[in-house]
Amino acid sequence: MALRDIVLYPDNRLKTVCDPVESFNAELRDFVRDLLDTCANGPGAVGIAAPQVGFMQRICIVDATRARHPVPNHGKLILVNPEITAWEGFAMGREGCLSVPDYTGNVVRAEKIQLRAYDLDGQAVSFEMEGYEARIAQHEIDHLDGILFLDRLISRGADLFQRKPAKGKAAE
Amino acid sequence: MNTPHWKLLTLVGPDRPGIVAAVSRVLLGAGAELGEASMMRLGGLFTIMLMVGIEGDGVHLKGLLESVRNEFKLRVHVDELNAGLHRRIDPDxxxxxxxxxxxxxxxxxxxxxxxxxxxxxxxxxxxxxxxxxxxxxxxxxxxxxxxxxxxxxxxxxxxxxxxxxxxxxxxxxx
Structure with missing residues (x-):
């Protein structure tokens, strides 16, 4: 197992647009193995993007299987050159980031997305994601474009929406 | 950040523009570090609860703020903390x-x-x-x-x- 050091903000690499992967070779596979190990080692991490370990190419891990409570998911995904092709709905959720320790904040993301990417062998793949998994993918793909969740924060006080009633009679 | 002398500074006074700027300017001038804060207008008053990292005791900190306190008619309270920053608990x-x-x-x-x-x-x-x-x-x-x-x-x-x-x-x- 090889862990890579996590790049922490304000390191400028986190604000840099990453280059597409051109070659699906052994070097890529070695790097992804390290990235998976680093993600698994991150406290509570459900995803990671290559620039978070200083590798400036468009690669990320999305792993909703590691959610605290079970959520719909497509397993542990390795996404190379991912691209979101459709967005639907809005949902607010609480996010944190391995590159921004000790802070969490509210971010609005699309509730459902479609994305296409390549796997480690260079085969085209596509997914329809919703909820928590879609949130992870949007957070990680943002990293590939030099965007942090800090760039998308909304107020903590003003979030009176999208919840289920705790009492049946409040549902009227 | 290795300043061990973190304090919780509470300031309350009539709301008017410039309180935060005046307070933070004085603290900057005294070499203080600012940490987490909650500041809001409540009932016509402006309230500040602010983590301040600064050498010396609470009396020293209050002394630094004396002119700002007079100018903005603030009430000032200082709690000296054993803890520092980064005591965040994530709500669920x-x-x-x-x-x-x-x-x-x-x-x-x-x-x-x-x-x-x-x-x-x-x-x-x-x-x-x-x-x-x-x-x-x-x-x-x-x-x-x-x-x-x-x-x-x-x-x-x-x-x-x-x-x-x-x-x-x-x-x-x-």
């Missing part, structure tokens, strides 16, 4: 409460939540609506120390005029 549940304003909403709701194991990390409330028909609105974040079911049960038994929603906060860290 969000509870929103609203209803026609009346005495006892906060007591009823928070008592029920406390009995069901909620440790509150953040509570914000507002009175909205018209003067003759005020509405009370409260957002509570906290840690459900016994899980969500006891909280849901506790909320279901509240008075019928109190509207409550509960939603888990599923932190996404990536």
């Amino acid at each position: 549940v969000l509870i929103t409460v609203y209803g026609a304003d009346r005495a006892g909403i906060v007591a009823e709701v928070t008592d029920a939540l406390a009995r069901a194991g909620l440790s509150i990390t953040d509570l914000r409330s507002d009175v909205a609506g018209s003067e003759d028909k005020p509405i009370y609105i409260m957002n509570i974040e906290g840690v459900a120390q016994q899980g969500l079911p006891p909280l849901e049960q506790a909320l279901a038994n509240l008075s019928s005029d109190i509207r409550v929603t509960l939603s888990p906060i599923e932190l996404m860290r990536g």
